[in-house]
Amino acid sequence: MPKSLLSIQGVTKNFAEVEALHEINLEIYSGEIVGLVGSNGAGKTTLLRLMAGVYKPSSGTVNLSNGEPVTTMRHELGVVPESTGLYSRLTAWENIRYHSRMHGIPDSVSWARTEKFAEHLDMKESLSRHTKGFSRGMKQKTALLRALAHGPNILLLDEPTAGLDITSARTVRALVRQLRDEGGTVIYSTHQLAEAQQVCDRIVIIHNGEIRADGSPLTLLEDSKTESLEEAYVSLTQDQARTRKEDNDRESAFTGWWRRFFTPKTPQTTREVMESE
Amino acid sequence: MSEGSFLRVRAIAKKEVVEFTRDWRTIIAIIVIPLLMFPLLFILFPILLESETAELDALELSIVIQTDGLPENLAENISLSSMDYSIELLPNLTSLSEPGQDLERVRNSSTDAVLRFESNDDVWGYAILHLSTSERSNEARNRLLNTLSEWESSETRERIEQGGLDVNTTLDPLRWDGEISSGDVATSGEQSGMILSMFIPLVLAIWTYSSAIQPSIDMTAGERERGTLEALLCLPCTRMELLFGKWLAVATITGVGVLLQVFGLLFAIGYLASSSSFIGVPQLSVISICLIVLSIMLFAVMVVAFELALAMRSHSVKEAGSILAPALMLILFPALFTQVINLDGIEGFWFAIPVVNILLALRELLMNRVITEHVLIWGISSIVYASLAAYYASRQFNREDIVTSLS
Numbered sequence: 147m148p149k150s151l152l153s154i155q156g157v158t159k160n161f162a163e164v165e166a167l168h169e170i171n172l173e174i175y176s177g178e179i180v181g182l183v184g185s186n187g188a189g190k191t192t193l194l195r196l197m198a199g200v201y202k203p204s205s206g207t208v209n210l211s212n213g214e215p216v217t218t219m220r221h222e223l224g225v226v227p228e229s230t231g232l233y234s235r236l237t238a239w240e241n242i243r244y245h246s247r248m249h250g251i252p253d254s255v256s257w258a259r260t261e262k263f264a265e266h267l268d269m270k271e272s273l274s275r276h277t278k279g280f281s282r283g284m285k286q287k288t289a290l291l292r293a294l295a296h297g298p299n300i301l302l303l304d305e306p307t308a309g310l311d312i313t314s315a316r317t318v319r320a321l322v323r324q325l326r327d328e329g330g331t332v333i334y335s336t337h338q339l340a341e342a343q344q345v346c347d348r349i350v351i352i353h354n355g356e357i358r359a360d361g362s363p364l365t366l367l368e369d370s371k372t373e374s375l376e377e378a379y380v381s382l383t384q385d386q387a388r389t390r391k392e393d394n395d396r397e398s399a400f401t402g403w404w405r406r407f408f409t410p411k412t413p414q415t416t417r418e419v420m421e422s423e
Numbered sequence: 424m425s426e427g428s429f430l431r432v433r434a435i436a437k438k439e440v441v442e443f444t445r446d447w448r449t450i451i452a453i454i455v456i457p458l459l460m461f462p463l464l465f466i467l468f469p470i471l472l473e474s475e476t477a478e479l480d481a482l483e484l485s486i487v488i489q490t491d492g493l494p495e496n497l498a499e500n501i502s503l504s505s506m507d508y509s510i511e512l513l514p515n516l517t518s519l520s521e522p523g524q525d526l527e528r529v530r531n532s533s534t535d536a537v538l539r540f541e542s543n544d545d546v547w548g549y550a551i552l553h554l555s556t557s558e559r560s561n562e563a564r565n566r567l568l569n570t571l572s573e574w575e576s577s578e579t580r581e582r583i584e585q586g587g588l589d590v591n592t593t594l595d596p597l598r599w600d601g602e603i604s605s606g607d608v609a610t611s612g613e614q615s616g617m618i619l620s621m622f623i624p625l626v627l628a629i630w631t632y633s634s635a636i637q638p639s640i641d642m643t644a645g646e647r648e649r650g651t652l653e654a655l656l657c658l659p660c661t662r663m664e665l666l667f668g669k670w671l672a673v674a675t676i677t678g679v680g681v682l683l684q685v686f687g688l689l690f691a692i693g694y695l696a697s698s699s700s701f702i703g704v705p706q707l708s709v710i711s712i713c714l715i716v717l718s719i720m721l722f723a724v725m726v727v728a729f730e731l732a733l734a735m736r737s738h739s740v741k742e743a744g745s746i747l748a749p750a751l752m753l754i755l756f757p758a759l760f761t762q763v764i765n766l767d768g769i770e771g772f773w774f775a776i777p778v779v780n781i782l783l784a785l786r787e788l789l790m791n792r793v794i795t796e797h798v799l800i801w802g803i804s805s806i807v808y809a810s811l812a813a814y815y816a817s818r819q820f821n822r823e824d825i826v827t828s829l830s
Contacts, residue, residue, distance in 0.1 A: 161824075198657040201823055220659035227657070229650025235445040236438070247434045248658040250427060289654070302657075 148175040150211050151300055151331055152197060157206035159192055159355075166192045167355045170206070174300065174333060179326050181346030182335040183379070189355040190335040191228065194304050197333065198225045221249050224293030228304040230285045232292075234278040238269070241277060242292040249296035256295040263294050266321055283314030290318065294325075301325065301332045307341060319345050343375050353383040431660045435668025439642055440675055453634060453676055457684035465691035484563045487525075489513045490540040497540075497574045504566045506535075513541055519550035529554050535563035612706025613791065619692070619705050620789035621762060624782040626688060627681055627719060628758040629751070632726050634680035636747045638673045639730040644743035647735075653826045662820045666731065670816070673727045681719075711788045714798060718788070721805040722781040725812045726754070732816035735825060758782055766790070774800040777808050 152174035159167040167189045174180055182190045195201045196208050199217035210219050232241050239260065246256035264270040267287040272280070277288060286306060293301060303322070307315035322332050322345055336342050342349050343363050351359040351366075359366055359382050363375055370378035413419045424432070443449055485507045493510065501508055516523050519539040528534050529552050537552040551567050554560040580590045607614070646652040655665065707715075730747060737743035761782040764773065774780045780801040787797060819825070 195653075195826070200653060200656045200826055220657065223657065225654065225657035227650065227653040229653065231649075231651040231654030233438075233442055233651060234649075235442045240438075240441075244434065244438050245654070245658060248431055248660055250430070250659075292654075 148177055150174070151176050152216070153207075153209050153211070154193075154197070155207050155209075157196060157203040157208060159189075159196060159201060160204045165355055167196070170357055172350065172357065172360070174331060176299075176331055177326060177329050178347045179322060179332045179334055179345055181342035181349045182333065182352060183337065183339055183342045183349055184352035185337060185383070188337075188352045190337075190352055191304055192355075193352065194225075194302050194333065194335055197300075198223060198302055221296060222299045224296065224298035224301045226286070226289045226293045226301075226303045226306055228308065230289040232277045232280075232285055232288055235276065237274050237276050238280075238284075238288045238291070239273040241288060242273075242295045245292050246295045251296045255297075259297060260291050260295050263291050263321065266324070267291065267317055282309045283311055286310055286314065286318065290321065299331060301330060302335075303332065304335045305337070306334065307336070307338075315341075339375050339379055349375075351379060351382055354385065358382040428661075428664055431664050432668045432671065435660070435665060436671035436675065439638075439669060439672030443638055443641065443672070443676060449637070452637065453680040454683060457630065457634070457680045458687045460684060461688040461691040462694070466694055479558065479562045482559060482562060483507065484535045484559060484566065485509075486563055486567070487511055487528075487534045487537045488540060489525075489537060492542050493540060494574070496577070497570070500570045500574055501567070504570050506563065506566060508538075513539060519548055520552075522552055525552055529560065532557065532559070535559050536567060538567055610706060615696075616705035616707065616790045620786040622688065623685065623789060624785035625758050625762060626684060627785065628722070628754050628778065628782055630681050630684050631677055631719075631723055632730070632751055632754045635673050635677040635727050635730050636744075636751075638676045639727065639734045640737075640740055640743040640747065642669045642673065643731055643734040644737045644740050647737075647825060648739050656826060663817060666817055666820045670724075670727055670731060670813075673731065674723050677723060677727060705789060705791075707789070707791050708793070710793050711791050714793065715785060715788045718781050718784045718801065718805070721802075721809050722778075724809040725777075725805065728809065728812035728816040732812065732819045735816070735819040735822075754778055761786065766792070769797075771796055771800050775804040777804070780804050 150173050152172075154170055154172040154174075157167060157170040158165065170193065182193060184190050192201065196203055197216060199208075199215070199220055202217075208216050210216060210222060212219075216223065232238075233244075236244070239257075242260050243253055243256060246253070260273070261270065264273060267290065269284070269287050269291065272284060272288075277285060280288065286309075290303075290306065293303075301322075306318050306322075310318065319341070322334065326332060326347070334342070334346055346363075348360070348362055349366060350357055359369065359378070361369065366375060366378050367373075370381055372378045372381060410422070413422055444453075483505055486501075487510075488501070488508050489511045491513050498508075513519075514523055514525075519541060522529070525537050529537060532554070535553075535557075539550045539552070541548045549571065551564050553564040579594075583590050583593050609617070643652075646655065656662075660668075730750075733746050733750065734743040737746060757776070757778040761779050764779075764783065766783070766787060769783070773783055774797045784797065784801040787794065
């Protein structure tokens, strides 16, 4: 039986009146790649932020295997947020070094790890370059190197291949699998079911803030009695996806009125469009 | 603070300063402009003005004199003032100041000015037509007024002599005996402190606030907008460490800017002091200097924390800018108001009003006045305000929604 690294028990997360996550129970075990799959707004990023300790649960707990909350053991985690979060006026290595120093890792140690993974990602030559001119793929790879440089036990990746070209996406997926083979644990958020099937040992389907399924691709197929994962996903998420609360709904009466006052009426017919020209 | 915590705060502050200064526009904003602003204003501007004045002095002007009889010595004086003139008869007008038929030729610069001069028994009446929006016309008017004034003085003396009176005792019956400056018992150092106290608090207050705007926004709303804040919040540092590191970076950048500006101001004043007796070196005790440094530090803690908090509340750089720029008024008005408060016998409560307290303290200290009661009031109240600002900033940094952005 693999060792549990991260335990999420009865976690609910509310933002004002919106319940982003409802009663989430999840165990993350050592040496597996767990895919969090769901549509936009399903709650994947919120769940990852809870795991990273950026958000506090409204109820329930997110603890590491030793029972400590993740906020006290952040050095166990390596995080690649969706936005990558690189500083454009720093070089790739400076970005990596900054995070490693915050983890209390000596530069020599983080450099050795960075060098090793940079070879895999074909990034060694780019470490001394400012990230301002980097492509989306290079930024993603740099963020990945930054998350790995301090030697975390658990890697949290939020849509790591979103917007990447085929070659870059392939390289990232290969590295993720390699990390798993070396004993690492990866939590991989994606809305691409095919990608999750290709990379992950275990898939957790999230829909409208709830976990609808949790198991290996094969188990999911068996449980849902469908021919493909896509069909399984559709059958599990048949209820309409909730819409995200727009900013307009959250604004005060005054700012709402102000904005509406300066927003012309949207035309409803071609005739109205022509008249508004 | 533990060693790990100290190292993280240092790493945050160092990274922020390095990243901020890599932008060449920042170097211009925090080093070049503060350093050159006052020297340019105090040294180059007067030089520019002097050259403009010399240019005006060298102008040959042409005027028209309308008169029923111009005294000979006045005509001579006008010629000596580099003005060519032609004489015409006085037009028939109810008042000499009425432009009448001459309006057009003054407006279209056919002539630079028209002097109307009329003898009326023992007195003369006069008026000058000129175009105030023209430099040449203004210069012609000034030269005419000077010439007329000199002529009037000589005419006055002549008439006093003709009346059998002594000119000097009649015109100057009350006189200051000795050097006027010897009557001021304040030392030159104290006088300089007084003059500096009118500049330095204002400069410090406004520049501290305005130079902290850009880094505050960049390090908070900017990070939020660029998505770098989320990665930072996943690191093993507390939000207080994050706030402190960023505060330290903004305070360092602002401090450098303010120091350079004060240096530029002192250099300009030093230049003026060497070329005129307008100002000297202020006389300050060690205690005054220490208290000046303390007051500036407390002010910086308060202002920078306040700005970081406001910027952190904002969802985007644009929103932060539209809040922080008008908030400058909160500093500007008290700063201007403080300049006119009389420090002699000032009530203690003034030293408890936010912003006003530090500015008044700086004014007093620059005049080398260390009044224990005032020092205690501004010291304690400033610590309270700085703590409140820091607490407010920490509350903003602890908000969960700081990872979300409008963009």
